[in-house]
Amino acid sequence: MAKLYLNESPNKKVEKLRPKKETISFLLNYSKALNVLDGKHMQYENLLN
Amino acid sequence: MKKIQTTTDATLVRQYLDGSEEALSKLINRHQQRIYNFIFSKVFDRDITEDIFQDTFIKVIRTLKRGKYNEEGKFLPWVMRIAHNLVIDHFRKNNRMPKFDNSGDFNIFSVLQDEDLNAEKLMVKDQIESDVRELIKELPEDQKEVLVMRIYKDMSFKEIAERTDVSINTALGRMRYALINLRKVIDKHNIVLTKY
Numbered sequence: 438m439a440k441l442y443l444n445e446s447p448n449k450k451v452e453k454l455r456p457k458k459e460t461i462s463f464l465l466n467y468s469k470a471l472n473v474l475d476g477k478h479m480q481y482e483n484l485l486n
Numbered sequence: 487m488k489k490i491q492t493t494t495d496a497t498l499v500r501q502y503l504d505g506s507e508e509a510l511s512k513l514i515n516r517h518q519q520r521i522y523n524f525i526f527s528k529v530f531d532r533d534i535t536e537d538i539f540q541d542t543f544i545k546v547i548r549t550l551k552r553g554k555y556n557e558e559g560k561f562l563p564w565v566m567r568i569a570h571n572l573v574i575d576h577f578r579k580n581n582r583m584p585k586f587d588n589s590g591d592f593n594i595f596s597v598l599q600d601e602d603l604n605a606e607k608l609m610v611k612d613q614i615e616s617d618v619r620e621l622i623k624e625l626p627e628d629q630k631e632v633l634v635m636r637i638y639k640d641m642s643f644k645e646i647a648e649r650t651d652v653s654i655n656t657a658l659g660r661m662r663y664a665l666i667n668l669r670k671v672i673d674k675h676n677i678v679l680t681k682y
Binding site: 467469473 | 507510511514523532536544552553
């Protein structure tokens, strides 16, 4: 019975998941590279490398 | 005692809109675990979770940079909603596309299916068609006649009108009522006519 209380619940294990560092790094670089230009009637996206 | 100062999401969003990339980093760090786990709890696959997480924040970044973010809503619920919609898109796409079983070994049958030889599907299809034929028998004679000519004999409404000696509009009306009545019978008796 004690095991039931001492073992981590499956939900708790799920809570520890995190995205990969590469994913976060990609997103931050994407944000830096993305440039939105306002046109007369619409907006234009530019990815600057 | 040292006082811990936490910048609100709204402040970080404003800072990001003013050009601070650091603010975005803080927002992602603050909420990454919650959003990532939410996605994983739906798809149960690390690779797919990673993709959806990435797509979620790409959408967040594009919306913020385009000045389309509505300050009235809260940041986290807004991002969660985007993630939720992308999860739904993923499942919709998956229903239409074959799914790879990413267990290491490549299995050709995970991408190839011979629909013709699937005995279970054939049986279900036959059963559904047989049920529909029985339901059609319950329709009034004039409606049944039009429906059979249109669906089973593939006749045009012009041909049906000529054969039954009525106007095209009358034939169309009978077809409409035939379908309405079929739906009524199906609803009334809780008949399930879907494959899954």
